[in-house]
Amino acid sequence: NAGVTQTPKFQVLKTGQSMTLQCAQDMNHEYMSWYRQDPGMGLRLIHYSVGAGITDQGEVPNGYNVSRSTTEDFPLRLLSAAPSQTSVYFCASSASGRGPPYEQYFGPGTRLTVT
Amino acid sequence: SQKIEQNSEALNIQEGKTATLTCNYTNYSPAYLQWYRQDPGRGPVFLLLIRENEKEKRKERLKVTFDTTLKQSLFHITASQPADSATYLCALGYSNSGYALNFGKGTSLLVTP
Numbered sequence: 001n002a003g004v005t006q007t008p009k010f011q012v013l014k015t016g017q018s019m020t021l022q023c024a025q026d027m028n029h030e031y032m033s034w035y036r037q038d039p040g041m042g043l044r045l046i047h048y049s050v051g052a053g054i055t056d057q058g059e060v061p062n063g064y065n066v067s068r069s070t071t072e073d074f075p076l077r078l079l080s081a082a083p084s085q086t087s088v089y090f091c092a093s094s095a096s097g098r099g100p101p102y103e104q105y106f107g108p109g110t111r112l113t114v115t
Numbered sequence: 116s117q118k119i120e121q122n123s124e125a126l127n128i129q130e131g132k133t134a135t136l137t138c139n140y141t142n143y144s145p146a147y148l149q150w151y152r153q154d155p156g157r158g159p160v161f162l163l164l165i166r167e168n169e170k171e172k173r174k175e176r177l178k179v180t181f182d183t184t185l186k187q188s189l190f191h192i193t194a195s196q197p198a199d200s201a202t203y204l205c206a207l208g209y210s211n212s213g214y215a216l217n218f219g220k221g222t223s224l225l226v227t228p
Contacts, residue, residue: 004158035218042119042220043159043204058215090158101147101166101208104216106158 001026004107006091012113013081021076021110023091031094032074033104036060036087043090049074050096081114088112117142119219121205127225134195136222138188138205143217145207148181148188153202153221162203163190195226 007022025032033048035058045058049068063085065077074093078085088111092104120139128134138148147166151159165172165181165188172179178191192199202223206216 040220043206043218045215045217048215059217092158101149101164103149103161103164104159106160109156109158 003027004091004093004105006089006107006110008110009108010111012115013078014115015081015083017081019078019081021078021089021091021112023074023076023107024072025074025091025093025105026072027093027095027105028071029093029105030071030096031102031104032068033058033092034064034066034074034076035090035092036085037090037109038087046076046089078112081112083114086112086114117217119143119205119207119217121203121219122222123220125223125225127227128195130196130226130228132195134192134199134224134226136190136203136205136224138190138219140186140207143186143207143209144183145209147208148179149206149208149216150177150179150188150190151204151206151218153204159204192224195224197226197228200225 004025030051034046035043037043044060047066049055055066088109090109091107094102094104118141149164150162153159163179176193180189202221204221206218
């Protein structure tokens, strides 16, 4: 199993550009989520999904869109990049978003810089 | 407001000693708490999970305690090794569902030979 994969590893955008961060998992996990990690701020939840076709907002959703058309994929779209979105983005998955808690598996991260 | 606090200062200890990391929280009633390890440039890796009705969990050299009265979890690494050097994150979950984890900022641990 590849686990959770993310592409690209690094990206530089200009203010106002849009892009999609890709996330895929091959563990048949129901639950997937996106976090951003900034120095001194810890991991903050952007959006999450408890299954295909179901998404919801986390703590910091503004400026980001998600969709979940398959169990495997959970892309994160930046609609109009801003310097405040410069961060490291992590995708995570776990076996279920309901019932007993499960550990989350994280991807390697995408380091995004917006100039 | 809700807050999760971990030792803000880096923890430096000597190889072979026990490292103890603290996670305090306020204005939460978590159903469970998880600990993760994060190495530079990598995603967090799950270590241990403890539920609100459990006092202590162990896994090899790791031990975590959960005191809902003190609103505190302690994470211990016994017989620490230089390979244990990393940042350790605690995360709180509200309910018995796997999502919506709230993470602390992490504590950096350095184990020197």
